[in-house]
Amino acid sequence: MNNPDNKDFRDQLGKFRLESISTGPTPAWSHPDSSTSTSTPDLSHSNLHSASASAAAAARSKRVSTACDFCRKRKKKCDFRYPNCSACTRAGVRCTIPPPGPQVASASVPRDQLENLQKRVQWLEEVVHRKSGISVADLVTGTPVDGEGDPDWWYQVPAMIATGGNRPRTSSMSSPNGSRGSSVTTAPAGSETSTGVGAELPNVGEIFRDQLEHRRPSVARPASAPRVLRLSSLEEAERLADQYFESMGYQYPFMSRPEFMAQLRHIYTGGVPSPEVHNAYHVIIAISLLIGSADATRAAEFYNASQETLPLALQNEDLPAVRALLGIALYTMFATSGPSIWHVLGATMRLSISMGLHKDRAHSSMMEEEMAKRAFWSLYNLDRLIASTLGRPLGIADEDISVSLPRELNDDGMEAPGTSAMTIPVQVIRLRRIFSRIYRYLYSNLPRPSPQEVATTLGQFRREVDDWRMSAPVYPSALLYSTSYYDYLYYTTLLLMYRPSARNPTPDLTSIVSCGDSSIQVIRSYWDSYSVGKLKWIWLTLSQVYFAGITILWCLEQNARSLRESQPAPWHPDEQMMRRGIQAVVVLLEEFGKRRAGVDRLAETFRHQSTMIFSQMAYQQQQQQQQQQLEQQLEQKPLPPPPPPPPPQAYPPVLMNQAAVPLAPPPGPPVPLAPVLDDVLLVDGSGGMPMIDPQMADQLYYSYNWFQEEMASYYTL
Template sequence: MSSSTGNKDFRDQLGKFRLDSNNPPSLPSSWSHLPAPDSPLDSSPARSKRVSTACDFCRKRKKKCDFRYPNCSACTRAGVRCTIPPPGPQVANTSVPRDQLENLQKRVQWLEEIVRRKSGISVADLATGTPIDGEGDPDWWYQVPAMIATGSRAPASIPSPAGSSGSPAPAGPTGSEAPTRVGTELPNVGEIFRDQLEHRRPSVARPTSAPRVLRLSSLEEAEQVAGQYFDSIGYQYPFMSRLEFMNHLRHIYSGGVPSSEVHNAYHITMAIALLIGSVDSTKPAEFYHASQETLPLALQNEDLPSVRALLGLALYTSFATAGPSIWHVLGTAMRLATSLGLHKARSYPTTEEEEMAKRAFWSLYNFDRLIASTLGRPLGIADEDISVSLPRELNDDGTEVPGASAMTIPVQVIRLRRIFSRIYRYLYSSRPQPPPREVAATLSQFRREVDDWRMSAPVFPSALLYSTSYYDYLYYTTLLLMYRPSQHNPTPDTTSIISCGDSSIQVIRSYWDSYSIGKLKWIWLTLSQVYFAGITILWCLEQNARALREARPAPWHPDEQMMRRATQAVVVLLEEFGKRRAGVDRLAETFRHQSTTIFSQMAYQQQQMEPNQPVPQPQDPGPPQPPISLAAPPPPPVPLAPILDDVLLVDGSGTVPMIDPQMAEQLSYSYNWFQEEMASYYTI
């Protein structure tokens, strides 16, 4: 085909394209470093701007065209677009801008440059239709992750950027003379996806009206229920402003219609508060289902209200027997929070916005550490990735009172959680087990940090009982996590055994105090802590029995009466849980059997050490005797099961029960078993 014929065919096809010369295509922000279509990519001599055909406007007016580029003088004066008729009969009714050809050439050059920068392949030097993928595979990009991980090169058949044909590059030795391949200049994956990351889905205003709104009988009752939430959960997870919530509450009870995010926050908060103060779950479930009507709208944007909505949903799930997986909800919330950069130090327009963002992130951090350690799962974010500071100790009126504000307790809890997080990562990981001496030294350092935290914890006057008792509870649960058998401390020393036993008794005392005044939260987190503390006491007693069998002194010397009361309290609490949660009755029976076996072993060893004392014969236990409680229960008396005493240490045959030599291993296994059992049973 002659060159003139080829040029004619190209001109004939040119009219099929319309390209607005006044609005050239814009570049994404991440590609701002590339040459724009308006500027030449090389320093080649300028092409001729004249054309040999008069424009349509001059032809219709039968005037002489001065062929100015890109608009002639007549078109410029008239304010019209200067177009020329394309050659050929196919598109005779279509006109194109005078600078159409140059714009197309610029665009082709621009696209070729993008391909060269992204892939390292100079397609401008290749013939049209040349295969540029390895072995003809059009999807060779799937190899990029493996290439990055291994540092290997791209497929050998991918041509060199300097190549002028489609033939594969020679597989010669690598060196300075070897041609540069794609594998030596891997594409910048971050640059490829930067546009998508920087241009997330834009925020859309949420609807100002909401579906049905549930209300309690009066505003006074609603304020009382909401106050129960902020006086308990609000101290642990202060991601909502009490003042703002109460203002929305009054607006709702005055007949106002809340926005979708306020609607969701109001209903889920009231559902949680009703669950805390009532055994009946009917009313909380109604509020929960109402909150679900606006949950999609509350989550439609990537913003702080979405994080708060997920936190509220996770809190409800931790209290209720129904709802989504708390593990999945918290994971979603953590990814959204990091996407928003809440974990990083940054500037905000106002102090209020900054503090509420901090409160939301640290509430999420606190909740994540609690759930991960309870279920034996990884943490949602590493402490090394967090640079945002702790919230300031501000009151609702904006005054900052360190040590005596509404944020004093939450900030103190977060400080402990940061120590707690390092303990968990050190002891419960898949890394090689460190030497026992190193473990002992590390635990000693952790213990000093935890003790210092408890000694320096400020007391918030208006929550005196709550702060002190809550600090004690957190202190002993942290020690329990630190000293109980773990991956890096499978055989704890005497210090660990003593700390385990004493901490477990104190944890149970804390829960028993709440149970005695009718304020125990019947949630799976409470169940987990009670059961863990109970089996830890049994494990410590088994360590005592093992030491005596090996003619060593017993490491733990607890107060006998206090230890038995704590064990009995676990039995009672598990039985009470069984009345409210399906499946816990089996757990209570397992713990009763384990505790009976351990106490039988203790009694048997004591008899062996005192051979002159007659072996006690089985007796009729008779009617259940009232136990000695850890705290005086309010009237009416709290129903308790028979106390664990020597009368329960032998069976009806009069023989001592068989002592399982693997009891300690079974108790240690119970930690992991219960985590998995609970997570699967309650779909956590």
């Protein structure tokens, strides 16, 4: 006897036919309220309602179409039990039914497959309705849903699904021949106009949300991409591309210059790029515009255009997806909008590891192997730089990397060690590997080593870094990057190695001297770039400038502490060079404050600290001069006779056997501000006489950690 559950399933199964989908605007199964009531007679019996001949024919069609194959062959009634009817259960065979509607296939379909398909179609309709606002359940199959005929609208659907946005309104411009032209997406009414991608793409994790929840195999990308932004001419585009490859391309060579230039010419001759080429072209132009300190609005337009094909570029685990994420990372280094570079690099590192880019493995061609290496080592370089700047863990351990360094190939594919465009990136990677071991040794939660061990280990690191600088070849085609850029990397590595760290909080005299000298050289390199108008006003530059300036103050404080303890000063810098270095930091921080709100507070903190340090230095110099004058006067006058010994006194028994306890010297007078020290000392003009803070050295040390957290929070890193 049939139970109500079997009956409901039979009714639903009978209505799930291809004919019902093609003849009516609304599938019957999508409306549970329209199902046959429980009082409807069983379709397997002959007492069906016969109000009309058509109703009887439809009932017979349901009865025939829902009987299983086993019962139909035996010409027996089927009780429609799910997933196996009683006859199939007794016979021990699988219960299958013929395909609904016309016989489009000879294979039978299991009942559970039909129900799964039914539930999946309903789920997909709900997803489309929730994400795009289109109720496809109420539309006939084949109804156009492409935004009033806009052919480019569907390219925006993946981005809307990834960001959870609603369907945008599109206004299409008709071409002269009557076909639709390019479409312009407009924001919903009442919404704020987005100046960057921050509101649309706040976190790269949203891009992978659907992929993480529903894994899927790799599929082919579309052959063409949506609208393409073009500059005024091909010459301007080639100039900006050259500017990128001659700066960021030397540091992070994940893009092939000949291939990119060929694609650039294809775009400007009317060609339609593929999605991955579309994404790479727009993001590279956006980065180059920011490198040249151009209008950020224009760069944001190209970056926003690249986001239209970002979901397609990221749909597979392959090299174009890695390049797309690296492009986002470089853009967010320069721009104030976009996702967090820390999140982007984390996603890129996991994607690269899942692809096995960190392992030495075979490839189909030498060029494919080299481009995979370049992408991974570019990611490695960025990971080390950002992690050390923000004081965070490294993305991958060096022990887990087995892939070799890229080969030094020219653009024509010929290997030329020391004279190739890949010479500079290879040298940078070699230094980053030393840099990585220094960072892991000094900036970790491992127990503190002994001072002897630290001195020995730092000595070994210093020899490796010195050998790297001495052996780094000069590349004449990029003289700036193979000389001054090498020097900058060399001194920033020494600064990381010698400044106070978690496992070496109290550096020795050698570390103090190296910190001071390296900081002056780092500031000098930035000042040289500023003088010729090539300084990059990005948060990394701000970080390095502040770190170097605060390290100079820390070294000066170590000198002052040694003098207070009647010991010689460990660091003897060139006075004029040191003062110019401090002045350069003050000027650069002020210039940053003009371009980025909030940096003025940082500049004021540095002014106050430098004023206090130089005031302390001036006071100590004055005390030394007075001491020297007093000694000279004593040498010129005859010494007076010694005073007579005091008469014996009776001491208490308790104190006679104890040594005399020296009393602390009385507090000295307040230290006045130094009047004028060249044009370096910045005095607020109040004329006050502040006391020197005895914990100045500790404040300077902890300002490293303070600034890392402050910068990461302010720049949403």
